[in-house]
Amino acid sequence: MEVALFVAFLVSSVIAAEKDPSLLRLSDKKAVEAFIDSAEVVVIGFLESEESRGYKELLAASNRVSSVPAAICSVKEVWADYSVSSDTIILFRKADDHQENLVVSRTKKLDSDGLVKFINTNELRYITEYNQVTAVGLFNSEVKSHLVLFAHSGSKEYVELQERLAALAPEFTGKFLFVLINGAVKSNLKSMNYFGLKSKDLPRVGLYDGNSDMKWLLPEGEITTERVRDFCHSFLRGDLKDVRQAGEEPKTEL
Structure with a gap:
């Protein structure tokens, strides 16, 4: 009987914990810095307490x-x-x-749906897959130069190249955003056409500079870390200004 009561108590405690979760509390600057450094993207509510407007909404959104x-x-x-x-x-x-x-005080409507949209829209990672949601964050970023990988999802190169560029991206923090465009998605054909690419041409790497509205393609060949790194440095040195741009169509949004 006592064992049964104890088990029932444990089960009820677990259920209560699931119904009343809470966000991790950061108690000092070191804890905040460590949390920010723990992942590519994090969210922190600088809120007076768990009773503050925005806490429950952030908790729901984080789940x-x-x-x-x-x-x-x-x-x-x-x-x-x-x-x-x-x-x-x-x-x-x-x-x-x-x-x-x-x-919080400037936000008239604050709910979990809005916070989920806020997170998804601004969730840029070292290599961000392009879609209608991430496009907003990409083009609103102060970093206007994009290193773009065009590849077909499901191909043998796709995952390998994605991981290779994601490992390279931290070297260019603040200089480039690394973007992955899946050539297997029909809505991405406009981006490929913008660079003068067709499905059969993939995988390819391109570079788009939003400040000058210019774009280039890494010459055909194996897409190695060293070649992509050199491509990025060529742009930063200004060496690409006199190189023929990719594609011939007028600008369209990636």
């Missing part, structure tokens, strides 16, 4: 976007280090060393 760790910091002495003066939810991303602020 729906499990790939992005979320936490809360209520220590106001830490807030100033991140230019926070009032309750604010911030998304930190390493791809362009950027923080995207959502000030």
Whole structure:
């Protein structure tokens, strides 16, 4: 009987915990820095308490976007280090060393759906797969130069090249956003046409500079880490300015 009661107590405790989850609490600057450094993209609610507007919504959103760790910091002495003066939810991303602020008091409608959209829209990683949602974050970033990998999902090169470029991307933080465009998706044909590419041409690597509205392709050949690195440095040195641009069609959004 006692064993049965004990088991029942454990089960009820687990159920209660599932019904009343909470966000990780960060108690000082070191904890915040460690959390930001723990993943490519994280979200922190700089909120006064768990009773603050935005906490329950952030908790619900974090449960729906499990790939992005979320936490809360209520220590106001830490807030100033991140230019926070009032309750604010911030998304930190390493791809362009950027923080995207959502000030609670300035947000008329704050719900979990809106926070999920906020996270998904701004969730840029070292190599971000292009789609209609990530496009917003990519083109709103202060980093306007994109290193683009065109490849077919499901091909033997796809995963290998994705991992290879994701490993290279941190070297160019703040200089390039690395973007993966799946050539197997029909809606991406416009991006391929923009670079003058057809399905049979893939995989290929291109570079787009939003500041000058110019674009180039890495010459055909094996897509190695060394060749892509040299391609990026050629752009940074200005060597590509006199190189013929890829494609001939007028600009369209990637």
